[in-house]
Amino acid sequence: MPTPSRIAVAGALQTVFGEGERLPEAWDRDLPPGDAGLANALLGLCLRRWGTLQAHVLPQLQRPERGLPLGTQIALALGLAQLAWLPGVSVHAAVNEAVALAGHRDLGFPPHQGLVNALLRRAAKDRTALAAALDAAPAALDQTPFVARALKAALWPWGRLDAQDALWRRLQTPPRPWFVALDDAPMDLEPAPELPGALRLPPDADFPRTWLAEGHGMVQDLSSQALLAFAWDRQPARILDACAAPGGKTTGLARRFPGAALTALEVHPARARRLEENLALRKVAAEVVVAEAADWLRSGGPAFDLILLDAPCSGSGTLQKHPELTWIGDGIDRARLRAVQRDLLEAATQRLAPGGLLIYAVCSWLSEEGQDHRDWLAGIPGWAPAAIWPEGLGPAPGPVSFFRPDPLAWPGEGFQAFAFTRHPEP
Numbered sequence: 001m002p003t004p005s006r007i008a009v010a011g012a013l014q015t016v017f018g019e020g021e022r023l024p025e026a027w028d029r030d031l032p033p034g035d036a037g038l039a040n041a042l043l044g045l046c047l048r049r050w051g052t053l054q055a056h057v058l059p060q061l062q063r064p065e066r067g068l069p070l071g072t073q074i075a076l077a078l079g080l081a082q083l084a085w086l087p088g089v090s091v092h093a094a095v096n097e098a099v100a101l102a103g104h105r106d107l108g109f110p111p112h113q114g115l116v117n118a119l120l121r122r123a124a125k126d127r128t129a130l131a132a133a134l135d136a137a138p139a140a141l142d143q144t145p146f147v148a149r150a151l152k153a154a155l156w157p158w159g160r161l162d163a164q165d166a167l168w169r170r171l172q173t174p175p176r177p178w179f180v181a182l183d184d185a186p187m188d189l190e191p192a193p194e195l196p197g198a199l200r201l202p203p204d205a206d207f208p209r210t211w212l213a214e215g216h217g218m219v220q221d222l223s224s225q226a227l228l229a230f231a232w233d234r235q236p237a238r239i240l241d242a243c244a245a246p247g248g249k250t251t252g253l254a255r256r257f258p259g260a261a262l263t264a265l266e267v268h269p270a271r272a273r274r275l276e277e278n279l280a281l282r283k284v285a286a287e288v289v290v291a292e293a294a295d296w297l298r299s300g301g302p303a304f305d306l307i308l309l310d311a312p313c314s315g316s317g318t319l320q321k322h323p324e325l326t327w328i329g330d331g332i333d334r335a336r337l338r339a340v341q342r343d344l345l346e347a348a349t350q351r352l353a354p355g356g357l358l359i360y361a362v363c364s365w366l367s368e369e370g371q372d373h374r375d376w377l378a379g380i381p382g383w384a385p386a387a388i389w390p391e392g393l394g395p396a397p398g399p400v401s402f403f404r405p406d407p408l409a410w411p412g413e414g415f416q417a418f419a420f421t422r423h424p425e426p
């Protein structure tokens with residue numbers, strides 16, 4: 001029987017390659033801490049190097065043109081990744097676990113247990129040579145049209161299309177998370193040099209699961225933390241977080257504007273439950289409403305002084321944290337997303353108080369998900385761009401009303417955010 005960490009990784013790979021779905025947040029939640037570390041490392045390697053791993057196997061098959069069932073591909077990817085890149089895993093464990101996985105009725109393909117055994121034993125004869133051969137494979141094997149589009153979109157505004165290889169190399173390294181401390185509970189974190197207030201784990205420190213689970217802090221990407229440091233000197237009375245789960249930015253808004261009445265909308269009931277749990281854990285007072293935001297905004301009610309629209313998006317800026325997007329990104333219906341984003345933005349304009357601030361954000365590099373919506377709103381009479389470039393990041397490289405960090409200089413997620421204010425009625 002394979003260990004829980006290998007079963008969890010194989011299940012995650014089935015989700016991505018079998019069902020074409022994103023991985024759920026905290027996909028490793030049920031694993032003990034020691035197992036979760038190995039599982040995350042292994043899953044990251046399999047996802048980042050999936051194309052290379054499969055290409056390595058194919059020429060060794062008698063009938064490569066027939067390909068392999070997914071269960072066999074997964075067992076081989078797990079075995080090869082451990083042999084090549086996880087020297088702490090013994091040959092015995094790497095091979096036997098993978099063979100056992102191949103024999104798993106739901107996750108593997110039992111008729112290929114012998115094949116998996118033979119291919120992995122051959123690879124295990126020289127682990128160094130295996131790693132060298134895999135590392136010498138062309139980067140293109142691990143890319144898809146979605147990746148190519150994301151890289152170009154990230155670099156084009158900076159006139160740096162020549163830097164696609166450099167950016168891809170960064171995206172292929174596992175990210176080190178950033179944290180926000182919510183109280184004084186001790187935790188061995190160090191200030192992140194990129195942004196005042198952002199924190200990082202010292203190298204080799206254990207992931208602070210208990211500290212997070214007890215609500216003393218949260219993981220939040222640097223770009224999201226920077227967004228919440230936007231320059232605005234008003235104290236809003238009513239704030240709406242229109243797309244709120246799992247509540248990272250709701251928490252940030254509550255901390256920044258403690259006196260304001262905060263409403264958090266979320267369309268998916270399960271995600272809304274998660275939002276409520278997170279807010280309760282962090283002692284954030286907010287009214288959580290389960291509703292489709294555009295409908296809810298258009299259904300009438302009082303205006304808000306500040307609306308944050310952290311819109312659903314392709315996530316193209318999160319490839320480093322979510323390597324599975326490489327393989328499912330081409331299946332994302334971008335036209336539908338664009339339409340949803342525009343609809344949400346239009347609905348939000350109907351509920352902003354005169355003089356209020358409307359912030360739109362996406363963790364995507366694609367212009368169609370950010371810049372294009374900004375250009376659209378700029379053409380609507382009565383709306384004016386407002387500063388959003390985060391205080392503490394130094395001078396903005398472009399308009400202060402557009403937060404689009406340079407991907408070659410900024411280690412946070414790919415991000416586009418813009419702000420508009422509504423002119424008071426004449």
Ligand SMILES: C[S@@+](CC[C@H](N)C(=O)[O-])C[C@H]1O[C@@H](n2cnc3c(N)ncnc32)[C@H](O)[C@@H]1O
Nearest residue numbers: 243244245246247248249266267292293310312
């Ligand atoms: C980018 S995530 C928000 C992340 C969140 N702001 C945070 O910082 O933790 C977008 C969220 O909006 C929700 N959502 C998507 N479409 C929505 C809609 N039409 N109305 C309300 N919520 C929506 C998604 O379920 C998802 O939880």
